[in-house]
Every structure is written in structure tokens, then in C-alpha cells.
Amino acid sequence: MDNVQTVAHDVRSPGRTWWKEGIVYQIYPRSFMDSNGDGVGDLAGIASKADYLASLGVDIVWLNPVYRSPNKDNGYDISDYEEVMEEFGTMADLDRLVAALHGRGIRVLMDLVVNHSSDAHPWFVESRSSKDSPKRDWYIWKPGKESGAPNNWKACFTGSAWELDPATGEHYLHLFDPGQPDLNWENPELRRAVYAMMRRWFERGIDGFRMDVVTLFSKDPSYRDLRPGEGMFSPSAPYICGPRLHEFLREMRKEALDGFDAMMVGEAPGATVESALELVGEDRGELDMLFQFELMGIDHVEGDKWRQKPIDLVEMKRVVERWQLGLAGRAWNSNYLMNHDQPRSVSRFGDDGRFRTESAKALLLFNLSLAGTPYIYQGEELGMANAPFASIADCRDVDTLNYHKEALAAGLGEAEAMRSIRYMSRDNARTPMQWSGEANAGFSTGRPWIGVNPDHRRINAEAEEADPDSVLHFTRSMTRFRRERKVLVYGSFELLARADPRLFAFLREGEGERLLVEINFSGEPTAAAALPGDWTILISNLGPSGGPRPAVLAPWGARISAPA
């Protein structure tokens, strides 16, 4: 037993809003639907699936970056914040897509990547041209030390976070790829340019932003070295939640969001429950919610995503409970089991073999039963699984390619490196959406930019439409279920069976209702939660609903019950 208290907290939040009640569906445009046969997904392709999106019962769509980009990091290196990437279409296509979604009652979030731009952005081209450039200070330039770089910071995708620019003999900071120089948020002109750009997007009809690596905007002006044992995203790292972050976010809300009914979800590496309360606290006027990484780090060894360990369910419950209770009544959670940076949820948290269908449904039921806004990633509603990458030639992601090179140079065997890649690579989430069992999974008539998963012959939307027991139909039942029961949005959360290694069970209470959520996170039958009274099953991933609650949950069984 650990020492977290089992107390039910009321997570009811002062304000009721569309973004608290909504379910978000994330689209990775490059891999969703290709309308013109060039092998790359595009905006017209997404628009052609607007009815499908509406049929899922989602309220909000988040598009990964669609801006102009040299694509060193698939659109997270932006060279023009106000133009669409040529491969994805035109501004007119984007307007049409937004109109198609709005017409179906679905709001649209764009990705806002302003910790860094592309090195091809005119701002950076100007900045690097000379030390006297008026844009010099829009990026972070430092002289090197005798030993080389200005400090020991590492870039997320490998190597030093500093790049020496021969033109001026100074180094620029890039916490990601060298093609992604960090913007200098200390500079007020830069901040004004960002806010003005955001307003123009809101005026165009966008309903909000997902803010890339928002915790990294403010760097500690000491630029001190990382200390021994301090990892890149340790909460104490000198660029995580830096001294001016809150000031910047409040200024942004005032300057960019004022007058718009828009939402802001921040991607927050290094955030803890404590720092989250400062970033998304209801009374803070900063962000509306954030993506925490503690759950995603649960199978990493010493914070290294490429060294993995099995998931310990008791630890997973501890993390989930800490966030559910920690933000209760004071801030708002975002719940996700995967995104474009993570492996497929069914392969990681479920069982993509014998119990693929059951466990994919169980995970959807779990994610859609928590307090906070749920995010579903494209293909999750089909139970899409990790890809069987045979060699590094099958991979495209800069992070994966760099890891492979480094691991082999450090003496790791090819087989071991590929094992880790098959489990953890971001490319697992980026293989094309599986629309049908036909060539290229119905994603494109051309050669897809990354290979389709061969399991598309079995796992695809068309087959699942035809099968009433599919993950797809269960997803629709679950979104409907959540929509009809506001207790799942605004009710309290109370963890049960804390030490049970297989059962994840909790109560949600409020809005005049009491629901018991039970998920068997294992391939063995397991005892149900020990609770007095009679309960009736309202929704289940296995048997019918409406009956009494059996004392045992079948492998990967998941259900929600109410007092009889």
C-alpha cells in the first residue's frame, strides 16, 4: 500500500465549457487521407472524411501542423505560420475543411509551434545574417566557450542543443533539431508578432491551439549547465517552466485570446501536478489544460524512452490518481493514451495479439471515463497496432533515425535497436490510417510516404463498419455514453482496489449519478471490485449491458455500472 489517501474529491469546476465537455480527435494530416495520389495525406483528404469524423461523436478536431515547412520534423519546423504546406493543399482547402467541420458541429484546433521556428523561416534567415540584424535577438545566440558550445544542454533528437553558425561565429540554441532554432521569448517584438499571428488565425475561424512544448518558452537567464542526473525534461532543468513563463502566458491570453471563445491546451514536458496547477489553474488566466508526460514515461528506464520496462499497473494507477485528484476542482485534465509522438496505445497498454479487440475497447472505455477532456488519436478507434518495421529503412522519423545511428555507434546490436524502435518509435503512430483492406489501405492511390501496416487487410474502417462488434462501433457507443452522462465530465474520481495488479477500478460521482468503472488490464480473468449493493451494467466491451454485475471480469473486460 502506498500512502495516498483514498478520498473522493469533487472535480466540479467553476465554469462549464465546450472544451471540458468535448471529446477531441487528433489528426496527423500527413497520414490521414490522401486526395491527390501523391502519397501524402492532405486537407482535402481530411474534408472527404468529415462525415466519418462526425459519425465518431467527437466534438473537436486537433490538426497536427499544416503550415509551410521543410519537414525536417514533419511540420514542427515552420517556415511560414500563415501559409499551408504545399503537399497539404492551399489556404482555401483549409477554409473548406474548417467549414465542413464547423458545419457538422465540430470545432477545430491547430498546432501552434512557437518555441522554435524552422531555420528556413525568414525571421531566422534575417537573424543569422549578421550580429546587427534587427531580428538577431528574435533567436537565442551565444558565444561559445573554449570547450565549444555555450553550455552542456542536449537537443531532444541527439547531440548538443547548440549549433555554431560560421557566418557570425556564434552558436544558436535548438532544443530539437538544428533545423528548429529556439525563438527568444524575452524579445517583446517577437512576442507581439506571435500574438498578432494567433489573432489572425482566430479571426479566420480557428477555435483554439495545441501549444507545442509550451513549458520550454522561458529559459533561465543564467544558462547554467544541466546538473549530473538532470535529464532533458527534468522538472528542474533550466528551461522547464522558466522564470517568465507565467508572465508570457498571461500576456498571450490578454493579447491574443481576448474577445475569442478559444481554448489552449499546452504540451507540457517536465510538468508536475504542482507546476500544472500554476499553468492551468482555473483562476490563473494562462492555459486551459495541458498534456502531462508522467503516464507516457511509465515504461521508460531512467527517463530514456529507448530503454523500456514492462508497465506496472499499480504504478499507472498511482500516476492517474495523482493527476485526477491533484487538479480536482482547481484545474482541468487532458487524458490521452497516445498521440503522434507515442506508440499505438493497444500495443503499449493493451494486447495487440489475442485480445486486440477487447483491449482496444477497454482502453477507450478507460480514457473516456476519466475526469478531464479525452483525446482519441486517429486509428485508435479501430484498434490500430504498432507496425512490424523490419529495418531502419522502413522508418522516417528524425528521432528514430538518430537513435538508430547513435545506438549502433555505441555498440548496441541491430536486432536490439530495432526491437526498441518497434516498441517505441513515433513512426508507429504515423503509418497511414487504415480505411480499407485494399492497396495502401485505401489511404492513397500513390505510394505512401511511409509504408502501411500490413495488418490493414484485417484491421480497417470498412471491415469495422460492417462488424457490429468492432472497436469502431464500440468507440461510437462510448462517445455517446459520455455525452449523455455529465457525471463523467464533472463528477468526482475515487480510485478503488489500489494494490490490485490487474484491476483498474474507480467511482465517478456527481450530477445525481454514481458510476463504477472497472477495467481488467490483463489477459486473465480477475475479481471485480468489492463493493456492496447491486449494480447494473450500463456499457461493457464484452457481454450485453442491462444485467447484474458478475463477480469476475473476463480477460480485458471493461464495463461501467450504476447502482441497481
Ligand code: NOJ
Ligand atoms: C512536440 C511534438 O509533438 C513533436 O512531434 C515535435 O517533434 C516536438 N515537439 C518539437 O516540435
